[in-house]
Amino acid sequence: MAEKFVPEPSPLSDPFDGPSPFDSFLERNQKGLVVVAAILILGAGGWLAQRAIKASNADSAATELAAAKSPEALQEVAKKRANTPAGPSASILLADA
Secondary structure (H helix, E strand, O other), rough: OOOOOOOOOOOOOOOOOOOOHHHHHHHHHHHHHHHHHHHHHHEEEHHHHHHHHHHHHHHHHHHHHHHHHOOOHHHHEEEEEOOHHHHHHHHHHHHOO
């Protein structure tokens, strides 16, 4: 009677190879990578907050411009909100009036 052949399982990698180069890189630079990631996250959060504040200022300036009916009110919007799109628009409307 012939014996049934059963192959021996072979390991996927040699256990004596040591850690992979990627694992070695992570082991050496883990703290630095965490610091860089934290700086990037904080920077992105600050940038998003700055954009939200600018958008809010532009919206409130547009509301003031829409409410301004007299030349004095337009002059006040042009002076007070010169750094938003409503400031130059108020100047143009004031010149038109």
